[in-house]
Amino acid sequence: MIRIRPFQPDDWPAMWEFMAPVLHAGTTYAVPRGIGESDAYRMWVELPRAVRVAEDAAGKVLGTYYLKPNQPGPGDHVCNCGYLVAEHARGQGIAGRMCQDSLGLARELGFTAMQYNLVVATNEVAIRQWQKHGFSIAGTLPCAFRHPEQGLVDAHIMYRLL
Numbered sequence: 039m040i041r042i043r044p045f046q047p048d049d050w051p052a053m054w055e056f057m058a059p060v061l062h063a064g065t066t067y068a069v070p071r072g073i074g075e076s077d078a079y080r081m082w083v084e085l086p087r088a089v090r091v092a093e094d095a096a097g098k099v100l101g102t103y104y105l106k107p108n109q110p111g112p113g114d115h116v117c118n119c120g121y122l123v124a125e126h127a128r129g130q131g132i133a134g135r136m137c138q139d140s141l142g143l144a145r146e147l148g149f150t151a152m153q154y155n156l157v158v159a160t161n162e163v164a165i166r167q168w169q170k171h172g173f174s175i176a177g178t179l180p181c182a183f184r185h186p187e188q189g190l191v192d193a194h195i196m197y198r199l200l
Contacts, residue, residue, distance in 0.1 A: 040132055042139045045089035045102070050079065052099040053091065056124035057082070064186045066164070067120070068156050071186070082120070088143060092123075092132050100127035103136045105143055108153050117149040133164075137171045144200055151199050158183045159192040173198045 054075055061078060064071040069081065083089050086104035093099050101123040107114040119140045123132045144152055154173065157164055165175075176197040181190035 039095045040092050040100070040130070040135055041095075042090050042092050042136060045083065045091050049091050049099050049102075050083065053082075053102050053122075054078065057102070057122050059125070060122055064184075066158055066161050068183065087117075087147065090136065090139060090143070092136055094127075100124050100130075101132045101136055103140055105140055105147070107149075108155070115149060116151040116153050117144045117147070118153055118155060119144075133167055134171065137167065141171065141200060149200060151197065154194075154196040156183065157194040157196050158185065159194060160185060160188060165194065165196075168196050171198075 057078060058075070061067055061069050061073050062071055069078075073081075082102070082104055086106040088105045090103050090105075091099045092101035101121065103119055103121040105117055105119050108116045108118040119137075121133055121136050121140075123136075141152065152173075153176075154168060156179075157168065159165075159178070173196040175194045177195045179193045179195070182193040183191050185191045
């Protein structure tokens with residue numbers, strides 16, 4: 039059983055343990071590959087409007103997402119989310135559950151749309167997942183992401199109304 043609940047400060051060590059390898063790999067998130075723990079914490083926990091974790095029946099944190107306005111002022115009715123699932127927990131539907139949860143939370147918080155700004159085109163699993171949840175590719179940015187193995191690759195902007 040997977041439960042999604044609000045982030046608690048005690049969750050951070052477990053989150054950082056599975057987040058660090060993903061962020062440092064540089065294949066899916068547009069952050070410096072050497073991002074430190076304090077900068078990651080600020081990006082993932084302090085700046086967003088909401089942070090959630092997915093945990094198993096034993097309370098082990100397996101995934102997390104943040105939700106924040108995509109832009110300030112006249113664009114703050116559109117939200118943006120980021121999702122991460124621990125490597126050992128992938129393939130269990132956790133990202134899909136978190137996406138569904140984030141759509142509901144976004145509505146509760148008064149957002150009217152959700153936008154993903156930079157979905158790396160080589161991340162085909164994520165693209166299929168977001169399309170399954172009603173997102174469409176609103177545009178493709180040629181060579182917008184510097185992939186560490188594949189060089190310059192395209193990135194998609196994905197969008198859906200709530």
